Amino acid sequence: MKPTPNSPELAPLLALGAHPDDIEFGCGGIITRETRAGRKAHFVVCSHGEAGTYGTPRQRIGEAKKSAVLLGATIEFLELDGDAHLEVRAAHAIKLAEIVRRVRPGVVLAPSLVENQHPDHSRLGKLVRDAARLACYGGLKELRRRPPHKIGQLFFYAVTPEAEPSDISPVLIDVSAREIMKTWTAAMEAHASQTSSRNYVELQLTRARLLGTRAGVEYAIALFPNEPLVFASLAQAGRGARQF
Amino acid sequence: MKPTPNSPELAPLLALGAHPDDIEFGCGGIITRETRAGRKAHFVVCSHGEAGTYGTPRQRIGEAKKSAVLLGATIEFLELDGDAHLEVRAAHAIKLAEIVRRVRPGVVLAPSLVENQHPDHSRLGKLVRDAARLACYGGLKELRRRPPHKIGQLFFYAVTPEAEPSDISPVLIDVSAREIMKTWTAAMEAHASQTSSRNYVELQLTRARLLGTRAGVEYAIALFPNEPLVFASLAQAGRGARQF
Amino acid sequence: MKPTPNSPELAPLLALGAHPDDIEFGCGGIITRETRAGRKAHFVVCSHGEAGTYGTPRQRIGEAKKSAVLLGATIEFLELDGDAHLEVRAAHAIKLAEIVRRVRPGVVLAPSLVENQHPDHSRLGKLVRDAARLACYGGLKELRRRPPHKIGQLFFYAVTPEAEPSDISPVLIDVSAREIMKTWTAAMEAHASQTSSRNYVELQLTRARLLGTRAGVEYAIALFPNEPLVFASLAQAGRGARQF
């Protein structure tokens, strides 16, 4: 049951965020869980957070890099339209598809498609969903330098409770292990410009505790699969969350 | 990744049907997949199909027993209100909870809750969902002879395409292996009184082929989990169904 | 396009109501439209309205009979549990299935399944939906005196705006013709015990006007089909409601 680092289950993880702290707040506990198990993780951050109320772009880039190190991930910044300016353009999806072809991930994590949140979040989610398709199409001229790549699964994460989709059944990932929670918390706190004056870290820990109660563990994080999950047998299909 | 017969993943499977052929038509391929892997399976059939247009109760009981043998499952018949007469009564849920405590399953399969199908189907689904809870409650006098039992997961199956819920994300189980499809087909055909004059077997194979195309395999069957699935890591969370 | 009285399109219409005025208020305009075209219509009323605030059972039975005559329909009263006491029992569905086998309708009209209305309404809707199935099952002992019957389509009507389902696409029936509106209004006003002190008639005319505006006609009534509609060609599939 424990896959070794070279097994296909450990194909790289690619996580994308619209702002420097989105990945960490939305699913940082899962990232550290996976990198500790030997999976490579790569972050793509699509703005410098320059429209936010707190922190300069330079500070925020530094915080994101520090946090990625804590979570065991590599990181790159991608220029699209800038913070609070992101639009759904085919050219952006193609740029993201090029990254998919380069990183060749098994799992992709993107912000959820719920529209009633920061507009950059759902737009990036849509762009990533499109990118995962475009990465497979053999005829795209912009991408011809790299062979097509088919990912294993696209999961959406929710940066805030409001971003949780109500039309996709979630899967819950157990992040209760002490070292996971410690690393996740540290990664969130590394975004000092965002957390000093606000209760963002507490918000995420409260969410994870509530989902953990539901899942019968101490802490859990929800992901929302873009496609039905395929299993070879029921033995692989997990257990149900409810504690009767 | 291949659990041995004594592993906790192989706790018994309990499948319930309102009529003698519901389990086979709805998810027979999954049953044979599981029993071949060493899991025990037990069927509870809640009528003799006496209201159906074809077949006598005696014939139908015989067909169900023969089919259960083919699928590697044990079978029992439970008297509730009779075919086409099933009602949602607390006493029924308690009877079913007693079976849950006796069989002590890891996985429970029940007909879906979609109401626009044979009324016995969705009512049995509701009763089983309630039974799975009642099996855990320590104070129920009717059940005090057996200790409480908490199941691992309840999945719903759809006897017909119309019975597929639109508000639960399905999981797809690969049943493409030649011996699985052969056994499943034989188990459906064992219900000779139901299949001689109608295209029920073709209907199920067509559905499985369509889902298989979606899942990137030859044949697949959908199950609909009653609760979010809990995983220890992304390596266990399966892969997505879509063939881009 | 104009079916003659003996054509299959003019198989009898069966409309069911929980109270003496439900059919008239919910879809009376459609009834008169159909009987004027030569279709037979039969009403089954499942209480005497004895729990209502206004009118005695005797008055209400008289009003319903008078209204049925105006609409060109025959009428019978069926004893189930009584007004405000209706429950979803298998025995009721079987009684209703017997009526389906006797009347052998092409079209069945029943109150909608929306639960947040008078509880008798949605319960009767569920019972009728089940009855339409049971009428087809050959093995039901209670029904063996009459051969099985398969209806053409079950439509739900909404007695009040709140009863309109939000999960079924409606079809809109044009009832603008002067004589239709006049007869429908008279049939509603025949329920004098219910309409003298309240604005029920105005409510229905307002609804029909609003739907008519949407449909590009003067007045329309919505029905909600229980199953997808089947057409031999697009020429039969109607036109869209929106007036751009």
Add this chain to the structure above:
Amino acid sequence: MKPTPNSPELAPLLALGAHPDDIEFGCGGIITRETRAGRKAHFVVCSHGEAGTYGTPRQRIGEAKKSAVLLGATIEFLELDGDAHLEVRAAHAIKLAEIVRRVRPGVVLAPSLVENQHPDHSRLGKLVRDAARLACYGGLKELRRRPPHKIGQLFFYAVTPEAEPSDISPVLIDVSAREIMKTWTAAMEAHASQTSSRNYVELQLTRARLLGTRAGVEYAIALFPNEPLVFASLAQAGRGARQF
């Protein structure tokens, strides 16, 4: 019931596809059904399929033309943003509205709005829906060369099972006639670059067979109306799909 070629029911059909094979795979059986009944059909294809893995633009244009001939339709290619590059722009909707004014169709067919499919599909669906409105607005300068036109109905088709909307009740069109199925299959196979190595044709036939089973016929194709359907009477409202 059989409309002659000049009847209003036979106003031209306009079908739009994002790629050269979308119309054929999504609803080709309906096209041949309609043209055989005397209706004119016109295809607008909005890319050359140049981003696809198989086939050159030149091949694909040839295949589409050949297929259109088989289905009895005329065809034109419209330059928008190119394959896998389509965006929702007002200028595109206006171009499409100009085609609506030129063709003056009774029925319009467009790919469904479900977003989790090839991004060009749902975007074209949105553009067509907008175009159907804009075609009616008298003040649009770009369109002033042609008088406004109001279509009869817009239906969405689903290129793949995943593209079927879950929030619109479908209508099912019977395409069982031998010559219809034969022509439809030939039209799909005309897209030889797409079908030689993949099971696209089988996928569509399997879908049509499953829907046919539901509709009580051999093969059926689902369409999803953008607006409630308006009927003059119940005799026109079709029959229900379920085979009890």
Add this chain to the structure above:
Amino acid sequence: MKPTPNSPELAPLLALGAHPDDIEFGCGGIITRETRAGRKAHFVVCSHGEAGTYGTPRQRIGEAKKSAVLLGATIEFLELDGDAHLEVRAAHAIKLAEIVRRVRPGVVLAPSLVENQHPDHSRLGKLVRDAARLACYGGLKELRRRPPHKIGQLFFYAVTPEAEPSDISPVLIDVSAREIMKTWTAAMEAHASQTSSRNYVELQLTRARLLGTRAGVEYAIALFPNEPLVFASLAQAGRGARQF
């Protein structure tokens, strides 16, 4: 803005629970908020919790009485079918309607209608919704001893996170005041048989904290209105929850 005890806004509150601790865990903070403002509150508890794993009926009755005193409410126990045996019967709805006529509440609180929770919860919710209607009907013989009563609003509360409806927009009630949180916590802890070994109190406080974060206050509890809210002006329509 502060209504005095005799104002119409302070008509009595009636809260119903299926088990002795449901009201407290689901919405106890709101109860103490209202009774502190001068509103009368009355609890109806529909079982003794005798099917639960912990606590005897005698203990649980005592705990419920103690807790009601803490919250400033009166309490009565109503015999329906017993714990884990509740069914949706017309006779139960009529019994509850009689209580509505006796208490004559402005606001009624009942467990939510979500079915995937303890079956008694959603069934009581349905019965209360029906009871609120039946209380208005003038002709019900069983109720003729008391005049009809029309409540102001029915709100549903969620005993657990899973019981929160996804199809009703919630309203959030601010319960942050120190004395409210203290009393609510004490009322939950008064159910000592249920809380000693489990984290039920923490679960509710975590939920309230998460909703509070959303509402821009420290703690909040969600209620789900059964009907659209009616306001005389926008000044009364509250403010939005999201903290941008």
Add this chain to the structure above:
Amino acid sequence: MKPTPNSPELAPLLALGAHPDDIEFGCGGIITRETRAGRKAHFVVCSHGEAGTYGTPRQRIGEAKKSAVLLGATIEFLELDGDAHLEVRAAHAIKLAEIVRRVRPGVVLAPSLVENQHPDHSRLGKLVRDAARLACYGGLKELRRRPPHKIGQLFFYAVTPEAEPSDISPVLIDVSAREIMKTWTAAMEAHASQTSSRNYVELQLTRARLLGTRAGVEYAIALFPNEPLVFASLAQAGRGARQF
């Protein structure tokens, strides 16, 4: 309960429309209700209606100005992409956010997000929703001339019945007072170029009458809140709409 002009409940109202008559037709009765109570109201109209079938831009600007005076509101016209050309661009949302910072409203009213209506309507709704967020973000360079502003609540209005969202619970505002209805009607009729040949005024009055019947008043208008409503107590949470 009656707020004086200077109370925080009477912070300015900002209403936005895509065309010169959208605000009046969608929620004009609420505007006059609020300005009569002493609240300031400001309209932003994002085109001159130049794509419409009737009226010149000059006429329509004049009608909008006249109507705003009748409703007691100030008005400005904002150039975005022009009538029937509106797109969802980040630059537009920022322009609108600048207006939010300038007007500093308590309540914002925008057209609903339902996509199956005039495309400008839902696009403006999305832009306003985004603008309400962007107005709070401290780092946006384009907005640095004005301090951030957090609105109290965003409500959507529906210009036509089809534009009413089915996934948000509405709130109903009572507009029955004679002077309110008179002013609203006059404001709609001020758009003489739009109303002379069509039944737009009747449509809105019919809608308001139907909602009024539901709310137990003579006329009501529905608004759809973008966020859950927050209340300090149940006394403020309104009453339910249904007239049992």
